[in-house]
Amino acid sequence: MLSALWDLLFPPRCLFCRQRLAANTILCSHCRLQVLEISRCCSLCGYPFPARSNGNCPRCSGQKFLFAHTCAVGLYAGQLKEAIRRYKYGGRTEMAAGFGKLLAQQITKCNWPHLDAVVPIPLHPQKLRQRGFDQAVLLAEVVAKELALPLKKSLRRCRDTVSQTQLSAAERRRNLEDAFSAVQAGQMPKKILLVDDLLTTGATANNAAKALLAGGAEKIYLAVLGRS
Structure with a gap:
């Protein structure tokens, strides 16, 4: 009864396009594609292979990542991109549940094999104060609940880095160098599911994985909303 009334007052809408x-x-048939x-x-790295591919990835060939595997919801484009931006920059924290x-x-x-914990890639405290919420933490909380895994805040962002948006791949790597440190060293989960909203060059995730491995983790699996 209450559920039907709620749907009447607030009809369900596609997470991406709002149809x-x-x-x-969660998604309409078009956005599901x-x-x-x-x-x-x-x-x-989670990037889709070209239609004609011999198994070599065009995006990560020759790169060395410290995380072992990656999965993404979709490419950071179209309606998914707009939805992530609404969530991240528009303060639409309720979208974390669907994402x-x-x-x-x-x-x-x-x-993937059994994972020990879900760990979000955190914002720096100063950025958190500006935004008012941490999009990766909210996302990780839902993922942990859905997968019945503990949520561990095992990473600290110890340096407030400049925005990555306009930086080259090399500049991104320099910008994120030593930006993270491990929390609870000595009590670190062994197989970690690292969660973030986006993966572009991999600089952020790589440096986060570096800190976790230095703190005692053995293997890092990465999950993101958008892959660009």
């Missing part, structure tokens, strides 16, 4: 939906769905097929993506469920569904499709 009205039937109950208990933006969700990546895990079997057709690079297991290391977290989608990401958990993608992670399940990867058939």
Whole structure:
């Protein structure tokens, strides 16, 4: 009764494009096409292989990542990009629930071995004060609940870095160098699911993984909303 009344007053809408939906769905049929097929993506960096591919990834070939595997909901483009921007910069914190469920569904499709904990890549405290919320933490909370895993805040952002948006790949790597440190060293989970909103060059995730491995983690799996 209450659920039906709620749906009448606030009809479900597609998380990406805001089109009205039937109950208990997250995406419309059109936006569902933006969700990546895990079997057709690079297991290391999460980027989809070209239509004609010999198994070599065009995005991460020759790169050395400290995380072992990656999965993403979709490419950072189109309606997904706009939705992530609404969530991240528009203060739409309620979108974390839908995003977290989608990401958990993608992670399940990867058939990764048992993970010990979910760890978000945190904002620096100064950036957190400016934004008012940490998008990766909210996302990780939902993912942890969906996968029945503990949430561990095992990373600290110890340096407030400049925005990565306009930086080259080399500048991104320099910008993020030693930006993270491990929390709870000696009590670090061994197999960690690292969660963030975006993966571009991998500089942020790589430096976060570096800190976790230095703190005692053994293997890092990465999950993001958007891959660019």
